[in-house]
Amino acid sequence: MDTTEMTEATQETVQEINAFMQQIQNSKESLITFGFKVILAIIIFLIGRFLIKWTRKLVRTALNRSSVDTGAAQFIDSFLKFSMYAILIFTIATKFGVDTASVAALIASAGVAVGLALQGSLSNFAGGMLILLLKPFVVGDYIIEDNHKNEGTVKEIQMFYTKLTTIDNKTIIIPNAMLTNNSLTNVTAKDERRVDLKISISYDSDLRKAKQVIRHVLDEEPRINTEDEVLIFVDDLADSAVVIGVRAWVKTEDYWETRWQLLEDIKLALNDEDIEIPYPQLTVHTKNAYR
Incomplete structure (x- = not known):
């Protein structure tokens, strides 16, 4: 590259720099x-x-x-x-x-x-408004969403979603529209809840004695509301057992603990009285084909 070309290249570079600086200045x-x-x-x-x-x-x-x-x-x-x-x-x-x-x-x-585009979100927003107005449930209620069987305690009701906490401490987030457009069960809406039990005993066992044993267990349970009727009855004559039905009322917050305790106490009491709780069985009679 000769001197003339270098001079021209230098001048072009200087002009470009000057133009750039002028642009920045402007x-x-x-x-x-x-x-x-x-x-x-x-x-x-x-x-x-x-x-x-x-x-x-x-x-x-x-x-x-x-x-x-x-x-x-x-x-x-x-x-x-x-x-x-x-x-x-x-x-x-x-x-x-x-x-x-x-x-x-x-x-x-x-x-x-x-x-x-947001019709789903708008439906959820409208669902949230309906929940607040109609109050099918409130924060603290235990609900079961009947469509997908999601259940838990209501922790938050937000604009678009409702948050549930399950008994094993998981969080379920359900769109409000789903809760207003489908049926649901509010387990804790009432102060009392009925405990329904079914106890099977053998056909060879003493039915009257079994009912007396169950009655004694119920009388010993302090969480059962004695002001409401307590029922002990034959619910079914099944293939392998006589099924005894039990119905009693307890406070909603005591439901599960009472149910678990009654099942354990009834089982132990029946064992003490040698009353059999049978397992499903089938008796087969064979006929000798040879004479």
Whole structure:
């Protein structure tokens, strides 16, 4: 490369650098303005987040003082959080020069499409509103969702979902629409629950004695409500056993412990009295074909 070519290359490089520096100089004011907008947006977001937390805390305190249902309080808190963060983001967007009228028009024109895309979420939101209004269950109830047989204690009722905790401490999240569009069983809706037991004894055992033994076990159980009728009856004459039915009422919170204890005590009491609890069996009689 000769001297002329090197000179031309150097001049071109210098011209490009000068053009780049001039471009930076021309856009310097715009960069500074954009930087101020970014800093302002961060400040607005931090202040807004603090105000949202403060407002939610204030609302929760007011709801607790007014003895509002726990599920309603959780739903309101979830809805308030979602709405206030949406407003905060919209406010920050306007600081970057986004035209509010254009945004409103865009939201209006996209409303149908968004509604179709989020129809499941909207159904869940509507389901949450119905749960709060009709109260098929509240936080703390033990429910069984009859469609998929999910069951557990209601811990949270949110905008779109309801959270259950199972007896083995698992968390089940069920869409609100599923709980309002399908049948469910609220196990703890009432203060009392009936314990239903079926005890099988052998056909060779003394039925009257077996009923007396079971009656004695029930009389010794302090959690059974003696004001309600306690029934001991023959439920079925099955193939391998006489099935004795037992019905008694207990407090809902005592149901499982009482049921487990009764089964154990009845089994031990029947053993002490030599009353057999048979297993399924089949007696086969054969005829001698040879004479």
